[in-house]
Amino acid sequence: MDTAFDPDRGWRLHHQVAVRPEPFGALLYHFGTRKLSFLKNTTIVEVVNSLADHPDARSALRAAGIDDDRQAPYLHALGVLVQSKMLVPEETQ
Template sequence: MELRPEPFGALVYDFSTRRLSFLKTLRLLDVVRRLDGTTDVGHALESAGVGEGERAGYLKALDGLAANGVLIRSAP
């Protein structure tokens, strides 16, 4: 998997599936980077500055990335 930052967010390319995904905001890119090595999504969102009103949208985006195999869910 390759993550390429862009002015709008980032491109994510999976070499095994040849699937291209987009992180449509720089803040979403920040959240994804903060998730590296942790299972605490709430902390990643908070530390990236995602407010309560935006939280549901970011969780939906993270669920979509997990469904596409960009993110791998960890056991609680």
């Protein structure tokens, strides 16, 4: 079942995803699907790592200092991570 990205709900990293910090951002590796994703700046890394601490993706973005009018590229990146199953809805085990 595919889950559509909704920025107004809670998200977290899939339990099979490892995050490896890099100078440019981070690498995400999904041990279940064997997919690799690149996070190209430290701000998106901060957001991804803090998603589980916030009630929804927009709150995580705001906490990282990203104003609502600058969220579009970050929301797109989070949507791509949801499509690749790196991120899952908060209630998913």
